[in-house]
Amino acid sequence: AQRVTQPEKLLSVFKGAPVELKCNYSYSGSPELFWYVQYSRQRLQLLLRHISRESIKGFTADLNKGETSFHLKKPFAQEEDSAMYYCALSGKAGNTGKLIFGQGTTLQVKP
């Protein structure tokens, strides 16, 4: 079954500390993975796609097929990074565009 798991509901760090938001997935084929972010009172927006291998706002995420993970990392957290983060998966085979979301992790960056 296709599934995305974000084990932490809340991650609280101090400004300047490294951040790692965990995401594990279960998918039998070749997945496409995404991170979405929702800042307070704003709409959900795309942060990263694994296929583009980009760094956005200092965040990176590497797909590890062996560990079936797609953890989101940032070396130095900023207060403006405080938001809700969702990991999501889309299957390539028979892709209908449907995304499967994890439960979300709230990142709280304290001053």
Place this chain on the structure above:
Amino acid sequence: GEEVAQTPKHLVRGEGQKAKLYCAPIKGHSYVFWYQQVLKNEFKFLISFQNENVFDETGMPKERFSAKCLPNSPCSLEIQATKLEDSAVYFCASSQRNVGDYGYTFGSGTRLTVV
């Protein structure tokens, strides 16, 4: 426009009443998706459209829920005879092509409260 526009922002219905939600995708986007988020938990996929055709409806409850995307009109999601458990935020998203290339652009959601 460059935003996915969802209306209304908030909707309150008594149990048993009908609820109708609207979504205007970004111009030029062929795909529209509806998701339900209950109590800030996971997003549950409901249905997707490719232009006016249903693309994937595997998440739609068989009863009470229906959706349409007609040419030159906003897409709509309708819930007949609402129940308390339908209380949720309903998100619409649109995509230009295959989601793997671009991801989605989400609307700000419609908060449905059934009382």
